[in-house]
Amino acid sequence: MTKWQKIAGSLCGVAVGDALGATLEFMTKKEITEKFGLHTEMIGEGYWKLFPGEVTDDTDMTIAVAKGILTDPEDPVVHIARFFADWARSDPKDIGNICRLALAEGIRRGTVSEAEWLEVSEFAHLQSGGRSGGNGSLMRTIPVVLAYYTDRDRMLQMAYRQSALTHYDPAAGKCVMLYCDLVRRLIEGEDLRTGIRETAEEYRDGFKFRVDLPPEEIKTTGYVVHTLEAALNCAFQTQSFEEAVIMAVNLGGDTDTIGAVTGGIAGACYGLDQIPPRWLGKLAVRDELLDLADSLYRINNT
Numbered sequence: 001m002t003k004w005q006k007i008a009g010s011l012c013g014v015a016v017g018d019a020l021g022a023t024l025e026f027m028t029k030k031e032i033t034e035k036f037g038l039h040t041e042m043i044g045e046g047y048w049k050l051f052p053g054e055v056t057d058d059t060d061m062t063i064a065v066a067k068g069i070l071t072d073p074e075d076p077v078v079h080i081a082r083f084f085a086d087w088a089r090s091d092p093k094d095i096g097n098i099c100r101l102a103l104a105e106g107i108r109r110g111t112v113s114e115a116e117w118l119e120v121s122e123f124a125h126l127q128s129g130g131r132s133g134g135n136g137s138l139m140r141t142i143p144v145v146l147a148y149y150t151d152r153d154r155m156l157q158m159a160y161r162q163s164a165l166t167h168y169d170p171a172a173g174k175c176v177m178l179y180c181d182l183v184r185r186l187i188e189g190e191d192l193r194t195g196i197r198e199t200a201e202e203y204r205d206g207f208k209f210r211v212d213l214p215p216e217e218i219k220t221t222g223y224v225v226h227t228l229e230a231a232l233n234c235a236f237q238t239q240s241f242e243e244a245v246i247m248a249v250n251l252g253g254d255t256d257t258i259g260a261v262t263g264g265i266a267g268a269c270y271g272l273d274q275i276p277p278r279w280l281g282k283l284a285v286r287d288e289l290l291d292l293a294d295s296l297y298r299i300n301n302t
């Protein structure tokens with residue numbers, strides 16, 4: 001499979017998982033089963049009253065990361081922060097707690113430099129009672145892989161730095177790095193299950209992830225460690241993009257983000273062509289994402 005297929009698949013995979021999962025956000029697995037049986041169609045609605053194919057903060061922030069990188073691939077971090085702030089100023093429907101705290105404070109202070117953003121991130125950490133290990137920096141990080149996969153050290157550094165702009169808890173940065181390392185392996189053509197096993201092994205000092213959890217034992221909170229483990233299980237236990245994302249969103253809880261994070265992995269593994277057309281065709285931001293994927297692809301493939 002071509003790198004383009006994997007890159008475009010991963011970026012669109014995030015948005016497809018988000019748009020499919022957003023219908024179910026805040027529902028329990030039991031409530032989903034009672035209402036939908038299995039949720040498999042991009043119908044919008046839900047808590048956010050979405051139109052079919054509408055995406056939420058997961059995709060909006062992913063687009064912000066991509067635009068920041070494309071503004072200056074050599075030194076993207078302040079540009080990423082600027083796109084985050086611009087997005088927060090647009091008064092989005094859905095914005096996670098840590099991002100809301102950090103971006104509102106950054107805007108209030110007129111924050112510009114990366115060092116100042118790190119102070120704002122610490123402020124948000126303290127304001128949230130030390131609970132800044134949310135999944136909000138994980139869900140948006142895929143463009144970092146797509147831009148820097150040919151230089152692992154640089155990719156990991158950018159991944160950590162984009163995370164730290166809003167998420168002070170080191171667990172967020174480390175989960176983002178693990179996720180980027182996994183998706184990098186998939187872009188480079190490694191087998192999905194080997195990639196998941198070996199990446200989990202590399203990070204065994206920080207995390208004890210299991211990938212054989214039965215769905216009812218998978219935790220679905222907004223804690224970054226739970227979201228990453230959920231996505232690893234959904235990717236590991238399924239055989240296609242469609243199956244992986246359907247498993248992810250039907251777990252309940254933070255369904256759009258579990259869907260988005262799973263979609264990033266599954267898209268890099270199976271490629272754009274394996275995203276069901278009935279989903280991709282409805283995706284509101286599809287053309288924008290394909291353009292961004294093209295620009296990210298060209299950073300390393302000219």
Ligand SMILES: [Mg+2]
Binds near residue numbers: 057
């Ligand atoms: Mg969301």
